[in-house]
Amino acid sequence: MVALKAVGAAAAIGAVAVAGVIYWEFDNLVPIVGLGVNYVRFFNAPKGTLTTEHDSAQSVVQNKQPDPIRTIQMKTAEAAISSKDWPSYNKTLTSERYSALDQITKATAGELSVLCTYDTGQYTGFNTGLLEIEGALVFSTEYDIFSINPNTCKENWRVHENYTPASPQGVSRGPAFFENMLFRGTQDGRVLAYDFKTGKRLWETRIADPMRGESAPAAPIAWNGLVFIGNAGGDVKGVKGRMYALDAKTGKIVWEFYLVPKSPGDVERGPQAPSPLTGSTWSIPPGQPITGGATWTSYTLDPSNGVLYVPGGNPAPDFALGQRGGENLYSGSIVELDAKTGAYKGHFKIVPKDWHDWDVSAAPVVTSIASGKKVLFEAPKDGHLYAFDLASRNQMYRVPVTKLDNAEAPFEPNTAVHFCPGSTGGAEWNGPAYDPQNNLVMVGEVQWCTTVTVQPKDEVEKVAEGKPWSGMDSMNPYNVWGKSDAVFDWAGWVYAIDAETGAWRWRAKSNYPVQSGVTPTAGGVVFFGDMGGNFYALDADTGEKLWGQKIGGAIGGGVITYETNGQQRVAVATGLTEVIWPSEQTTAKVSVLGVKPK
Numbered sequence: 001m002v003a004l005k006a007v008g009a010a011a012a013i014g015a016v017a018v019a020g021v022i023y024w025e026f027d028n029l030v031p032i033v034g035l036g037v038n039y040v041r042f043f044n045a046p047k048g049t050l051t052t053e054h055d056s057a058q059s060v061v062q063n064k065q066p067d068p069i070r071t072i073q074m075k076t077a078e079a080a081i082s083s084k085d086w087p088s089y090n091k092t093l094t095s096e097r098y099s100a101l102d103q104i105t106k107a108t109a110g111e112l113s114v115l116c117t118y119d120t121g122q123y124t125g126f127n128t129g130l131l132e133i134e135g136a137l138v139f140s141t142e143y144d145i146f147s148i149n150p151n152t153c154k155e156n157w158r159v160h161e162n163y164t165p166a167s168p169q170g171v172s173r174g175p176a177f178f179e180n181m182l183f184r185g186t187q188d189g190r191v192l193a194y195d196f197k198t199g200k201r202l203w204e205t206r207i208a209d210p211m212r213g214e215s216a217p218a219a220p221i222a223w224n225g226l227v228f229i230g231n232a233g234g235d236v237k238g239v240k241g242r243m244y245a246l247d248a249k250t251g252k253i254v255w256e257f258y259l260v261p262k263s264p265g266d267v268e269r270g271p272q273a274p275s276p277l278t279g280s281t282w283s284i285p286p287g288q289p290i291t292g293g294a295t296w297t298s299y300t301l302d303p304s305n306g307v308l309y310v311p312g313g314n315p316a317p318d319f320a321l322g323q324r325g326g327e328n329l330y331s332g333s334i335v336e337l338d339a340k341t342g343a344y345k346g347h348f349k350i351v352p353k354d355w356h357d358w359d360v361s362a363a364p365v366v367t368s369i370a371s372g373k374k375v376l377f378e379a380p381k382d383g384h385l386y387a388f389d390l391a392s393r394n395q396m397y398r399v400p401v402t403k404l405d406n407a408e409a410p411f412e413p414n415t416a417v418h419f420c421p422g423s424t425g426g427a428e429w430n431g432p433a434y435d436p437q438n439n440l441v442m443v444g445e446v447q448w449c450t451t452v453t454v455q456p457k458d459e460v461e462k463v464a465e466g467k468p469w470s471g472m473d474s475m476n477p478y479n480v481w482g483k484s485d486a487v488f489d490w491a492g493w494v495y496a497i498d499a500e501t502g503a504w505r506w507r508a509k510s511n512y513p514v515q516s517g518v519t520p521t522a523g524g525v526v527f528f529g530d531m532g533g534n535f536y537a538l539d540a541d542t543g544e545k546l547w548g549q550k551i552g553g554a555i556g557g558g559v560i561t562y563e564t565n566g567q568q569r570v571a572v573a574t575g576l577t578e579v580i581w582p583s584e585q586t587t588a589k590v591s592v593l594g595v596k597p598k
Contacts, residue, residue: 050508052542087131090129095298096365098434099520106539109537115596125576125578130558130559135150136156166233181196185216193251202251205252213237218297224339226246228245234292234293241313244257245339255342256273260282261281285323292314293331296359296429297430307336315332319411332354357381360380362430364378369434381425383400383407401504427445433519433520437522442494442540443495446515448490451483454473516557521540531583534550535593554583569592575588
């Protein structure tokens with residue numbers, strides 16, 4: 001008995017020691033250990049399933065016979081996005097994600113097949129947006145940027161960057177294109193520019209400090225000679241979100257805008273854009289830094305008035321609401337800036353008080369709907385779709401689009417709280433899409449819940465600057481952002497919402513989370529994928545499945561469509577592997593699908 005107790009004690013001490021090593025060497029060990037952990041967690045993964053429901057109160061053929069005014073509006077919308085390419089993260093700068101291509105129709109979508117696949121050979125958090133422009137398909141991983149043939153998947157060029165990342169999350173959300181140049185952010189806080197044809201490096205500019213936990217994984221957008229991107233790291237103590245405009249030709253910082261209050265001693269990397277923001281909306285304990293409001297996905301810009309829309313991430317510490325009283329502006333908001341000067345023009349506070357890590361992360365849609373209203377649509381991590389009338393600035397609706405549970409329960413030390421959507425739920429880096437043919441807003445969602453026990457106040461405050469600052473009371477480094485429900489105790493949704501009323505027309509439920517881009521087309525087909533590697537084509541009017549097949553690893557990045565050699569193609573990023581998301585452990589790939597001519 002004594003020997004058994006000794007063995008048990010030794011095992012316990014060993015487990016604590018291992019946990020301690022992982023904690024202190026978190027950044028170095030997580031990518032390696034995470035592959036093994038998720039290989040086991042994803043073992044015996046079920047086949048993909050998809051079911052579609054219709055709201056009996058809504059006609060599935062509404063707006064199918066447009067009136068003359070509606071026809072004019074629809075043609076105007078399609079003319080604005082008639083490009084056969086996909087030149088920006090969400091196709092248009094206004095982020096509708098709708099394509100006017102119509103070769104793949106409801107009648108032919110069932111004949112889709114994978115025509116070619118490019119294998120990066122990397123195990124990485126592959127959630128890149130995809131671009132197709134001027135005969136090249138372009139994308140990025142944490143360290144590489146690629147150009148391949150959009151018809152054959154043959155590599156044009158590939159450039160590798162060597163650096164030490166600020167975070168163990170190996171992600172890059174993709175490049176931007178402008179006037180024969182490509183731009184991308186890196187996980188060590190730089191923005192890099194390349195020649196579009198050759199991949200030759202043109203310039204680099206640092207916008208963030210990796211030693212403080214800052215990075216730049218977001219997909220930039222480019223307009224009018226400027227490149228727009230911000231820094232990530234708002235879950236790290238002391239990191240403040242900032243937005244930048246860089247000169248596309250030189251990389252010089254044109255303006256910098258702090259998305260949370262700037263304090264004495266904060267670094268200025270460029271001319272400061274006019275801002276009314278003060279510390280009045282942040283009530284924090286003495287000696288503790290304002291933290292959060294970072295950006296890590298992409299952005300939206302309205303070329304008609306030069307307004308840049310910036311999604312502001314969560315405040316921190318994420319779960320310890322008592323550490324930061326007030327509205328915590330401009331975290332949890334869509335911030336409107338003058339794109340040329342960076343001057344503040346307004347904001348929409350989306351998540352009033354955030355203690356669940358519910359970032360306003362995805363780029364919003366800005367578009368005119370069937371009634372003629374110009375509307376902003378946003379889907380944050382809180383599990384809702386929001387619509388704002390941009391003329392009146394009034395909220396039109398806020399509707400749930402995934403499972404909600406226990407969302408108002410307060411967090412207290414020594415009390416575990418289970419809530420939905422979890423800290424990895426709702427909409428993540430891919431936001432809504434708008435289909436002008438049926439006046440529907442479509443959004444992919446994650447249904448995965450989290451349990452959090454918040455740390456006591458003194459434990460929260462003693463975390464060192466530059467370290468993860470969630471406020472989660474756990475020694476398990478994999479539970480820093482809360483303990484997620486068991487693998488496969490999750491789901492994914494695609495909701496199709498009437499743009500005018502907020503009523504859902506149809507909804508499709510997958511047995512895997514949906515984090516990919518959602519792409520409606522003039523052919524009446526909408527494309528998306530799930531984290532089980534299943535790719536789907538649905539009837540955009542009814543949500544009925546036209547085609548579905550597992551095509552690779554987890555689909556968490558770009559889903560785009562374009563025309564090449566006179567044929568419509570669909571490109572999909574597959575193979576997302578990172579510690580937060582249990583998934584099939586496979587290399588990152590891009591597959592091109594199409595319907596073969598008869």
